[in-house]
Amino acid sequence: MGKKICVFVLLTALFLCLLTACGKVDDKPNDKPGAEQNDNGTSSRTVEDGTIESETDTSITEEEEQAIVEKVKGNFSVSGKVTQVGSVYTITEAGEYVVQGTAEDAQIVVDAPDCEVNIRLSGTSLTCTTDSPILILDADKVKLTAEKDTENIIKDARSLQTDENDTTGSGCVYAKCDLTVNGKGLLIVQASYNNGIHTTKDLTIKNLTLKATAPNNALKGNDTVTVESGEIVAVSTGGDGIKTEDSDISTKGNQRGTVDILGGKITVYAACDGIDSSYDVNVAEGAELSVYTDAYSSYTGKVVTHAASTLQLKMRSALYSSSYRYAIYFYNTDTDCTWENARYTGTQNVSSGGGMWNMGGPIGMRTTSYAFYEVSLPKGYQNMTIYKFLATQSENSLETYAAKSSGCTVNTSKDTFLLSGVSSSITGDWTTSSSTGEYSTKGIKADNAILITGGNIIVKSTDDALHANGGEILENDIESLGNVTIQNGTLLLYSSDDAVHADRYLKIEGGTITVAKSYEGLEGNAIEISGGDITVSADDDGINAGSIGLLNRPYILVSGGRVDVTVGTGDVDGIDSNGNYTQTGGFVVTRDGTNDNSGNAAALDIDGTCSITGGTFISLGTVSRELSTTLCYKQFGGSSMGGGFRGYGFGGGTSATVSFSAGTYTVTGTDITFETKTSYNGLWICSDRFTKGTTYTVSNGTTSQTWTQS
Secondary structure, three states, rough: OOOOOOOOOOOOOOHHHOOOOOOOOOOOOOOOOOEEEEOOEOOOOOOOOOOOOOOOOOOOOHHHHHHHHHHHHOOEEEEEOOOEEEOEEEEEEEEEEEEEEEEOOOEEEEOOOOOOEEEEEEEEEEEEEEOOOEEEEEEOOEEEEEOOOOOEEEEOOOOOOOOOOOOOOOOEEOOOOEEEEEEEEEEEEEEEEOOOEEOOOOOOOOOOOOEEEOOOOOOOEEEEEEEEEOOOEEEEEEOOOOOOOOOOOOOOOEEEEOOEEEEEEEEEEEEEOOEEEEEEEEOOOOOEEEEEEEHHHHHOOOOOOOOOOOOEEEEEEEEEOOEEEEEEEEEEOOOOOOEEOEEEEEEEEEEOOOOOOOEEEOOOOOOOOOOOEEEEEEOOOOOEEEEEEOOOOOEEEEEOEEEEOOOOOOOOOOOOOEEEEEOOOEEEEEEEOOOOOOOOOEEEEEEEEEEEEOOOOEEOOOOOEEEEEEEEEOOOEEEEEEEEEEOOOEEEEOOOOOOEEEEEEEEEOEEEEEEEEEOOEEEEEEEEEEEEEEEEOOOOHHHHOOOOOOOOOEEEEEEEEEEEEEOOEEEOEEEEOOOOOEEEEEEEEEEEEEEEOOOEEEHHHEEOOOOEEEEEEEEOEOOOOHHHHHHHHHHHHHHHHHOOOEEEEOOOOOOOOEEEEEEEEEEEOOEHHHHHOOOOEEEEEEEOOOOOOOOOEOOOOOEEEEEEEO
């Protein structure tokens, strides 16, 4: 697995012209220059559309940090059997070592093979300008303890790392063994060189109050990171908040790469990924986890966003052929539309591996060659479809073409559409490109799987809030799963891309999940909902089972829980399955895109089959043309449902004429209730709560419809 480093360098005119907004990358490295510091020590950025409010850390101010430095002033000392050479204190034996006082340029080194060492900070301000202030070269296990009721600051005062071959420690606290950071005191870690706290083995944090700030990763354990308790603030101004690197099996048979958030209050501010795990991420009951990435973190540097007048198409150079050209069909309706031809602008090598920035560019990075096209972005159009034509075909046509994409809404928060397939059909996804490389800005990202069994979780990210990669061969020689499982907990998610994305299975078994903002709400190759209270707000599709390619056929299965989906305007779907939709239980309310005059938006859109045999399904607006006969007329009202399962529709198909105004609706004689904040043309409702021969009325006090179940 490639080393990933995303750091800030000094702002110069050179880098100012290279900066650009963060975008969607599944597992690409973070290589991001540029931070501009405010007077209070935090960073800020300007977002052109003004829709993103950054989150500011209020745990410990710069003034409070300086007060701590003044408070602990005194002669610096390290008790115990240490060897002192100048300002370097070396520990070579097992035992406890108490550190007190102030050292403006000193270092504690541990070189004690097979020994267990406990370094107890008891009112300490330790700074080093040449290496890691605490450097653990060799030991069995080391504990770094902030003693009860003490305040401690460890500061790495080196200049930003520009040479990845530097042999000094890569963190303010750097260890080559298992490291536990604990205690009932306060510890502030300030890194200006690379990482905050970094061990090449297992990192465990518990009990203490900790704030770690770094230009790269705030907290990094190559093998694992475990947070058991305490109050932790992790700040990365140019990298990931919490990170693991390895994904192989240890000599003791343990899987490496997992991030476990088991308890405590954890707040992460990251320029790139909030949590980036090389294997799994597990969040347990009792944890309070808040993650803010990129534009949502006030520590992220000022970024120059792309020009709003152009859109970029991007594909691997292997997919490029001069025998074809591309064009985009922008539209609101069949008559309100326009074509824009894509102009080929050449190929470019883009960073795709580990490295580090210096003033001349990236050092030691792997690169991938991409072909780029530029397209003028017309104003006022909500939807678009990408077409591929023979180069010899001069006229654009909706009927004659080599390949085309599915229709989608124009994502104004992204500047690039990355084409992953261009043969019989065009597939791909939105991203943001930079001439300096691409970097990931997800909230919680795992290279294998995410499991949430409880906790209170808030994520605000410019890329996916939760994301699991699948289909990659990890260091343990196993193909990654790409699964996200939510069993319990309370989640509040904001994302400029997907709120939850699973390359394979997205399973929701319980909990309260609120997607307050997203481009697409819930996305997976297969989506199974058996419990939970789920509310989704999305600009594009609310729930989408996509043809990601890891499973033979996408599908959505609802067997329990409550699901409520609201989507934006235009050609967007509430629930969209590129395969089947099956419901055997649960309660589902879904809505189509409002103000859509194309006739393509649907509350439920499927490419396969639909089977609803239990629970309650409510569709506000229209269903897709494919379902207007099979679902609305046969299954909702016909005898084929069986078992007393019945439904009814008002309006229907793509030509609904019955309008349902905003308000809270109830159905007489049942416990069915739902709410809508705007008007919709058409309502389909079916439920196993209905009984043949009974008369029902659905009403919000203003609008009502009555039917007798047949």
